[in-house]
Amino acid sequence: GQQLNQSPQSMFIQEGEDVSMNCTSSSIFNTWLWYKQDPGEGPVLLIALYKAGELTSNGRLTAQFGITRKDSFLNISASIPSDVGIYFCAGLAFGNEKLTFGTGTRLTIIP
Amino acid sequence: EAQVTQNPRYLITVTGKKLTVTCSQNMNHEYMSWYRQDPGLGLRQIYYSMNVEVTDKGDVPEGYKVSRKEKRNFPLILESPSPNQTSLYFCASSLGAGSGETQYFGPGTRLLVL
Numbered sequence: 250g251q252q253l254n255q256s257p258q259s260m261f262i263q264e265g266e267d268v269s270m271n272c273t274s275s276s277i278f279n280t281w282l283w284y285k286q287d288p289g290e291g292p293v294l295l296i297a298l299y300k301a302g303e304l305t306s307n308g309r310l311t312a313q314f315g316i317t318r319k320d321s322f323l324n325i326s327a328s329i330p331s332d333v334g335i336y337f338c339a340g341l342a343f344g345n346e347k348l349t350f351g352t353g354t355r356l357t358i359i360p
Numbered sequence: 361e362a363q364v365t366q367n368p369r370y371l372i373t374v375t376g377k378k379l380t381v382t383c384s385q386n387m388n389h390e391y392m393s394w395y396r397q398d399p400g401l402g403l404r405q406i407y408y409s410m411n412v413e414v415t416d417k418g419d420v421p422e423g424y425k426v427s428r429k430e431k432r433n434f435p436l437i438l439e440s441p442s443p444n445q446t447s448l449y450f451c452a453s454s455l456g457a458g459s460g461e462t463q464y465f466g467p468g469t470r471l472l473v474l
Binding site: 253255258289290291292293294297337339346347348349350351352353 | 400403404416450466468
């Protein structure tokens with residue numbers, strides 16, 4: 250099955266820093282989703298993107314649907330301790346009932 | 361409270377001993393799905409169901425079975441578990457499957473097969 254390439258795999262940052270991560274695919278998606286997984290929990294949807302070029306914010310989080318429809322980006326500004334967790338991108342192709350998930354980016358905040 | 365529940369949350373078993381992980385949602389969702397999460401591989405879909413009595417294979421269905429006899433329940437069955445099925449399993453549900461419908465995930469079931 251297809252998987253999305255997500256990078257970086259892990260990030261170690263200091264509180265207050267900005268964070269950027271991205272996902273790329275070899276095929277086109279019609280929908281991009283970004284999830285966050287807290288330790289010991291299931292993933293929770295952060296942002297959904299439905300149009301190429303779309304830029305959507307959710308508080309300090311901003312995500313973009315790449316123009317080529319083969320990539321997406323997530324930025325977190327002014328990180329805080331509760332941002333710690335694993336971030337997953339996911340894509341949905343037209344006519345497909347299955348979400349394809351990225352491999353995840355583990356975010357750690359150094360005190 | 362709208363939620364997806366899974367049981368058990370933790371399970372240790374031995375190779376070949378059949379087991380079932382239950383999943384239930386109270387949101388009247390049509391679409392349900394099972395994923396496994398492994399380090400470095402993210403979430404991979406095992407099986408999904410578009411509605412009652414409609415199930416289909418995901419990306420990694422080998423060694424698993426599912427059933428959807430009622431809308432709210434979607435159990436995952438391992439007829440003869442093997443050590444390579446040691447993983448963290450998530451059930452998810454959504455209103456529909458298309459257009460990135462928000463999927464609600466259960467809390468996860470951590471399975472160890474010895």
